[in-house]
Amino acid sequence: MTVSPTVSHAPADPESPVVLEAQAVSKHFEVRNTFGRGSTIHAVEDATLQLRRGQIVALVGESGSGKTTLARLLAHFYPVTSGQILLDGEAVDDGRGFGDRAFHSRVQLIFQDPFGALNPQKPVRHNLERALKLHHQFTDKAELEQRVLELMERVNLTPAADLVDAYPHQLSGGQRQRLVIARALAVDPEVLLADEPISMLDVSIRLDILNLLRTLRDEHDLAMLYITHDIASARYLANAVQVMYAGQTVEGGPTESVIQNPQHPYTQLLLESSPDPESSLDPGDALELGEPPNLADPPSGCRFHPRCPSAMDICRTTFPARSETSDGHWTHCWLHLERPDAEQKQAETQQT
Ligand SMILES: Nc1ncnc2c1ncn2[C@@H]1O[C@H](COP(=O)(O)OP(=O)(O)OP(=O)(O)O)[C@@H](O)[C@H]1O
Numbered sequence: 530m531t532v533s534p535t536v537s538h539a540p541a542d543p544e545s546p547v548v549l550e551a552q553a554v555s556k557h558f559e560v561r562n563t564f565g566r567g568s569t570i571h572a573v574e575d576a577t578l579q580l581r582r583g584q585i586v587a588l589v590g591e592s593g594s595g596k597t598t599l600a601r602l603l604a605h606f607y608p609v610t611s612g613q614i615l616l617d618g619e620a621v622d623d624g625r626g627f628g629d630r631a632f633h634s635r636v637q638l639i640f641q642d643p644f645g646a647l648n649p650q651k652p653v654r655h656n657l658e659r660a661l662k663l664h665h666q667f668t669d670k671a672e673l674e675q676r677v678l679e680l681m682e683r684v685n686l687t688p689a690a691d692l693v694d695a696y697p698h699q700l701s702g703g704q705r706q707r708l709v710i711a712r713a714l715a716v717d718p719e720v721l722l723a724d725e726p727i728s729m730l731d732v733s734i735r736l737d738i739l740n741l742l743r744t745l746r747d748e749h750d751l752a753m754l755y756i757t758h759d760i761a762s763a764r765y766l767a768n769a770v771q772v773m774y775a776g777q778t779v780e781g782g783p784t785e786s787v788i789q790n791p792q793h794p795y796t797q798l799l800l801e802s803s804p805d806p807e808s809s810l811d812p813g814d815a816l817e818l819g820e821p822p823n824l825a826d827p828p829s830g831c832r833f834h835p836r837c838p839s840a841m842d843i844c845r846t847t848f849p850a851r852s853e854t855s856d857g858h859w860t861h862c863w864l865h866l867e868r869p870d871a872e873q874k875q876a877e878t879q880q881t
Pocket residue numbers: 558559560570571572590591592593594595596597598599824
């Protein structure tokens with residue numbers, strides 16, 4: 530996308546309370562091919578992510594790296610294979626069943642395709658009234674109408690009085706995404722999980738939607754997850770960035786720290802291959818990321834090792850623990866850890 534290269538996000542605030550958290554979660558999908566042969570897709574492996582009040586975390590990584598799956602686990606969309614999801618520090622118990630209304634009145638998920646998320650047969654009014662009535666009691670029709678118009682104003686879906694009777698197909702792409710965001714806000718959530726909310730929109734209106742998300746974060750102290758392939762928009766919007774590769778979270782921390790000083794070889798490759806308006810790199814020089822691994826049979830150890838220019842023996846067998854490289858900036862990489870003796874000696878010999 531073409532956003533202004535100006536970095537306008539606030540710095541990450543590590544003191545802000547954590548609202549929603551994925552703690553060492555994994556998700557494996559059992560699938561069958563057309564010949565009936567079964568396999569297991571290791572979509573997310575041991576991933577941890579924290580969403581803090583009034584902060585936006587951008588989750589970045591190439592296609593198929595598990596970003597949507599992690600967001601859906603956070604949204605209690607389907608059960609975790611292992612690990613847990615915590616809301617205000619309390620484990621969200623999968624045994625209570627999905628669609629738990631109390632949970633979804635606090636955590637809302639926005640998908641990338643606004644059309645698919647709306648009822649196309651019904652006008653804006655109906656789409657919003659339905660969401661409002663799910664979580665609030667209204668005795669007075671006028672009060673409900675007032676709330677619908679207020680929601681539309683909050684997301685700049687205006688003039689509200691004119692658009693309230695429009696059908697989704699009569700709205701522009703940007704207006705439809707505003708409607709989807711308004712519907713998510715109808716329940717007064719504390720957490721918004723936005724899965725590529727601008728990727729299907731015209732380049733000209735992407736910045737408006739990012740600015741809307743930022744205003745909502747600031748005015749309502751929302752904790753937000755922003756999933757994107759686009760580093761420039763992550764840099765524009767997010768307080769913190771977290772990077773996923775093939776289902777594993779490999780690096781995270783304050784946005785500028787991660788982007789200016791990436792620690793993991795995958796993050797370095799991802800940044801070098803992304804067009805950055807501030808970079809001196811010619812777009813023609815952009816690096817190829819290569820092929821991501823098959824998650825039905827992922828590489829052992831660090832899943833990036835087959836593509837990593839610095840891979841060592843231990844990377845092939847053991848996923849590294851998390852190490853903090855600077856304030857709040859962490860990575861899972863053996864280059865930043867003490868290796869077992871023999872490995873360390875071998876690496877030192879190779880360097881001399
Ligand atoms: N319901 C499912 N059943 C089986 N496999 C799935 C399911 N959902 C996701 N996967 C697989 O899990 C892996 C991660 O997919 P996911 O959609 O989470 O990645 P992503 O990073 O969000 O990709 P993209 O950026 O393209 O949306 C992929 O290999 C995908 O095919």
